[in-house]
Amino acid sequence: MNKSIKLLMVFFSIFTFSLFLNGCSTVMPKFDKVAYEKAVSLKVDSLALMENSTESYDTHEEEVKRLTLRLEKAYEYAKGKPNNKLITKQWSIIKDSKKHQIGGFLKRWKEKEMLSKIFINESKKTIADGFDQVIGLESGLIKAKNAE
Amino acid sequence: MQSRGRSKMKNFKEFDKFVELVEEGTKELAKNTLRGYKDEALADAKVFLESSKDDARRWSKLLLKGELTQEDYEWLILSKKDVVELQLLKDAGLAAVRIDRFKNALMNLVIDTAFDVFV
Numbered sequence: 001m002n003k004s005i006k007l008l009m010v011f012f013s014i015f016t017f018s019l020f021l022n023g024c025s026t027v028m029p030k031f032d033k034v035a036y037e038k039a040v041s042l043k044v045d046s047l048a049l050m051e052n053s054t055e056s057y058d059t060h061e062e063e064v065k066r067l068t069l070r071l072e073k074a075y076e077y078a079k080g081k082p083n084n085k086l087i088t089k090q091w092s093i094i095k096d097s098k099k100h101q102i103g104g105f106l107k108r109w110k111e112k113e114m115l116s117k118i119f120i121n122e123s124k125k126t127i128a129d130g131f132d133q134v135i136g137l138e139s140g141l142i143k144a145k146n147a148e
Numbered sequence: 149m150q151s152r153g154r155s156k157m158k159n160f161k162e163f164d165k166f167v168e169l170v171e172e173g174t175k176e177l178a179k180n181t182l183r184g185y186k187d188e189a190l191a192d193a194k195v196f197l198e199s200s201k202d203d204a205r206r207w208s209k210l211l212l213k214g215e216l217t218q219e220d221y222e223w224l225i226l227s228k229k230d231v232v233e234l235q236l237l238k239d240a241g242l243a244a245v246r247i248d249r250f251k252n253a254l255m256n257l258v259i260d261t262a263f264d265v266f267v
Contacts, residue, residue, distance in 0.1 A: 027244040086241040090234050100227035101234075108223065118210060119220045125203070126227040133234035137241040 029083045031141035038074045039138055043131035045070075046102045050124055053105075053115045064106050071095040071103065090134045101130045166265040173257045177250060185246055189239055196235060200228055 049067055052060050075091040078084050093099050097107040105123055109115055207224050210216040216224070 028241060028248055086237045086244070090237050093230055093234055100223055100230050104223075104227075116215075116220070118215045119217075119224075122203075122207065122210070122216070122220075122224055123227060126224060126231055129231045130227075130234050133231065133238040137238040140238070140242045140245050 027083055028086075028141065029081050032081070032138070035074075035077065035081075035087070036135070036138040038070075038077065039131060039134045042067075042070060042074055042102075043128065043135065046131070047124055047128060050102075050105060050120055050127070053109045053120055054117055055114060057110050057113050064109070068095075068103070068106065087134065087137055090137065094130055094134065100126075102127050166261055169261045169265065170258055173261065174254060177253050177257060185243060189243075192235075192239070196232075203228060 045067060049060070049063055052063070057064070071091075072095060075088065075095050078088040078091050081087075094101045095103040097103045105127060204225070207216060207221055211218065211221045
């Protein structure tokens with residue numbers, strides 16, 4: 001077969017498949033070490049701060065504000081990344097004061113002034129589980145990168 | 149005229165071979181990159197359901213003993229519901245990651261096969 005026709009067929013085949021694959025565009029971002037570390041660090045610090053909620057909210061108000069700001073930054077960081085809708089949605093649930101993850105817990109602490117040890121221990125489990133879903137997805141991106 | 153016709157036939161045969169090889173390779177790729185995902189997701193869901201049942205039982209006992217208030221109990225149930233939503237988002241993300249991997253591998257397969265068959 002004429003060499004130029006062969007090359008034309010190669011490019012035609014690759015072009016056709018690229019068009020097809022571009023139709024199903026990339027849906028997930030690449031692994032991001034900063035995002036992964038933010039999630040792990042916020043989980044540890046949130047659970048540590050929750051331990052203090054047997055004490056008066058007022059004495060820990062500054063720590064709560066600092067943590068809330070860091071949660072907001074993590075959300076904005078996720079939101080700013082392309083193809084990152086799912087992780088952004090996860091952060092929106094975690095930080096939301098109307099939901100029942102760390103954002104909701106901090107609001108409840110403020111409303112109740114202090115919380116019972118049993119409630120804190122039980123909610124620590126569900127809040128840790130919540131953070132684990134973000135961490136699990138971020139680390140799933142590591143596996144994908146390694147497998148390539 | 150006849151030789152041009154034969155050349156055209158050869159071109160079509162090579163293209164058929166290319167399609168056949170890509171098809172075979174795609175099946176292999178799908179097996180390697182997408183295999184096991186359903187089982188993993190189901191196992192994950194089963195573990196989660198079991199732990200949810202245990203939590204709900206424990207919270208009910210604590211509520212009956214008066215160690216949790218009705219409001220605490222409801223808050224914890226809703227917290228578990230949020231975990232379900234977060235887990236579904238994680239599962240959707242991990243499925244998408246596999247599809248991305250499959251897509252990249254498929255593109256490489258097409259390029260390699262095209263060069264093998266036509267060049």
